[in-house]
Amino acid sequence: MLAQMMQEPLLLASVLKHAETYHADEEVVSRLPNGVLHRYTYRDLGQRARQVAGALLSLGIAAGERVATLAWNSYRHLELYFAIPCLGAVCHTVNPRLFREQIIYIINHAEDVALFFDASFAALVAEIRPRCPTVKHWVVLVDADERPAETPFADPYETLVAPQAGVRDWPRLDENTAALLCYTSGTTGNPKGALFSHRTTLLHSLSTALPDALAISASEVVCPIVPMFHANGWGLPYTCPMVGAKLVFAGMHTDGESLYRLFESERVTFAGAVPTVWQGLIDHLQTHRSTLGSLRRFLVGGSACPFSIIRTMWDDYGVTALPGWGMTELSPIGTLTTAKRKHDSLSTEARLGFLTNHGRPLFGVELRLVNLDGEPVPCDGHSVGELQVRGLWTIERYFKDDESALRDGWFPTGDIASIDGDGYLTITDRSKDMIKSGGEWISSIELENIAMSHPAVAMAAAIAVASEKWGERPLLVVVLREGRAVAKHDLLAWFEGKVAKWWIPDDVQFVASLPMTATGKLSKLTLRKNYRNHQLPVKGE
């Protein structure tokens, strides 16, 4: 029997409407490329988003079409974040940090019909334009008289928006309508698109605003430093208007000094960014012996946060870290490291240490671990398995893929992890880097950590090489410290007592350097290729 309730769909337009109606006076502040601060209210945002929608309609943008943005965080990008999906079209946020070929690939793959870009990307846009035949409209996010010389083909945003009276009523869409498209760049193959709906995006923002998640309220001043082209800006561009928090956009200036000045002038209380940004802020504060006047908490994600950042932010500036884990495929937030009542009695020191786990799942996210056979592994805090996710804002398949991305109804994250009895997650490795020996996993990271604890070792990588008997066996590739030496036999003996006997690598290769990726990470892919045919010594050799 069905209930007898109003059938109100979960639409992003309701977020905008809530903000412009019940938080009309709250501000959206944007640092423009020239450093000037632009400010207006949620009332203005509502009106402008309607005008932008009018402009989109005047360009002939139809429901379901993809409209790309190539832009830093700003009020104009926010207007597009609402106007495009609220009309039923799809806002495709293009990451300008991708390789040029990847940008061209994803615009073509998405079949974007329009591209809205910041003036700072004019040269890039002029270059890619001939290779993006689906894009019919190029719009540069500037005033009428500010069109860059490189893009004479582009309409200035304000020229399009100014004459519009604005859409009066947003369409009543199916809540499963696609709203946002974001490509994720794996380490292999082409980028793949995650296509989020109004419903999933709204539920993500609702659950991430909870007290044990981001705890965002109308008392907060939030700076989503994380770019809006990076996994939906972690949902913050929707979460803030939903709860009436003041929004502060740092734009393209995310160096320590720029952030410090912005935080102080706008009284920012909460901000989210990757660890390197926080390190940049700390460096600035330390150099200038400055303090933070209003910041209380910082969200950190994208990669594991070094403990030194958590420690310094708390000890020296009284700011609490909120580490999280997620993936674009998860909209993106999956877990956040917030305490429970049982942690009330922890010392400050223990609480800081506690912040180094990857957090517990939000309501709406289910986690499980599976072994190599796809069978569930217990969540006991020490058993490891491949991490799989299911939930209210997880993708089912990549954009235009014929096949589901799921296995047995769960999304495989490619991470190897353990989960304790309270749901706290610890990611130990990437699945593809694990060594599968005799049906069991050996953690490459754990072997590397042990190797690097040896005084003669500068760097180490543990990779899988083929073994007829075991499937795979670990090979250790080592760079020695200058002027130091260690025999293969002695280095392997170093592992004894530190790991199970069958975890100890079968062989060691000493090399002068290890291969790196374009982004400065160790390229295990290259290593695996290089040592594909490496002959492991026969036991006892």
Add this chain to the structure above:
Amino acid sequence: MLAQMMQEPLLLASVLKHAETYHADEEVVSRLPNGVLHRYTYRDLGQRARQVAGALLSLGIAAGERVATLAWNSYRHLELYFAIPCLGAVCHTVNPRLFREQIIYIINHAEDVALFFDASFAALVAEIRPRCPTVKHWVVLVDADERPAETPFADPYETLVAPQAGVRDWPRLDENTAALLCYTSGTTGNPKGALFSHRTTLLHSLSTALPDALAISASEVVCPIVPMFHANGWGLPYTCPMVGAKLVFAGMHTDGESLYRLFESERVTFAGAVPTVWQGLIDHLQTHRSTLGSLRRFLVGGSACPFSIIRTMWDDYGVTALPGWGMTELSPIGTLTTAKRKHDSLSTEARLGFLTNHGRPLFGVELRLVNLDGEPVPCDGHSVGELQVRGLWTIERYFKDDESALRDGWFPTGDIASIDGDGYLTITDRSKDMIKSGGEWISSIELENIAMSHPAVAMAAAIAVASEKWGERPLLVVVLREGRAVAKHDLLAWFEGKVAKWWIPDDVQFVASLPMTATGKLSKLTLRKNYRNHQLPVKGE
């Protein structure tokens, strides 16, 4: 174009699963009728709910059937709150405080097939049983050897539950499946049922847990004093497991002393109840010169909270009031009185005063005001109109009604209110008590307040009587203070300068007493009937 996300329904079973998986060790504590504290964990709740579901299946309960409860707040009631709807049946919470005839009426109207009741209601159940022919199963919430003498026909709950292994997987229901049924007793006519879905109930709990709403986290110890038969216990029985808060049930003992002892022993941080319960607690604290050790905030609703309670709780016990407004038809919470950033600079005094408004809407609730013609009235803080609601957890029609309860897509609350530019609501009167004169409203409450400020007046009621020219005109019905007198003409002169001239009542009737309802409220319905044919004096008479 639809998105490509997992299609996970919003089901109450996911709340239970989240609690038993990620908050397995957190407690549910229940004060039993004999005063003993029963305690178990969310892990236990999960297991028990599965066993209760097994018991329901063994009784032959089918999806869509209504299963009634007549019970105080306890872990067993909570098990039913999950087991019944998670199977696809409907949990119908019967209010034992209703008149006997009303209880019989709603059980028959709902066509309940089973009734689960507390032993304290055994006599009531024995009495109503012959008149409830649809109820096939009577289950008393006691151990096997505790069946009350009055109900030999009832199965003890534990006898049914004990042999059950428990349902392993909850069915994957349509999220719009009916989950809960709660009757609201209007002042006229028979009670009407509100039939809530899994989706609306879950969204209500999610939004009410937000920082600017109830702000409930895994750090809280929550005592929902408000009965689970009263508007779904304000959603708290679902909100707490959803976020992993410890739950403390006071059971039938909600007097000041019992609550004080329970709050202190279980370290309760947050509790919700009607004003009279809070007054009872204050009386106890004052009499015994006690203090509150852990309580930080108290939710108050059901009727307007006297300022003295807000003031005393803050001044004497450091506990902050969280006043709210809602209706059963709204699942029930619509607004909560939480501040915004702009209120940061308010003095403590001003902040306390601020708590006397009715709050601003939660995300998911839209409010509007309409005039007598159904046209929108501005939300400017002073214009009044009838309050209408639309949103994610509002009913569309009453159970078994052929007609929608909505007007123009909005639910009419029957309240007269103003709303300011920040969304803060102030309810001034009940619509049916307003006097509609010449197409405009006159507030009966405002006229009564003025009349009662006259030194000779003990009680006053302002009601509408028919007027050929104006539709309705106000008549004032007055009880004088003992030994005091005032002439009709002088009493009417008392209104001059205090309200608009056309608001001044056309006539005064002096009476010895005013009619009251069974619950001790002034019965304007009776008054209106009594004076239906009252002849108003011709102007100037």
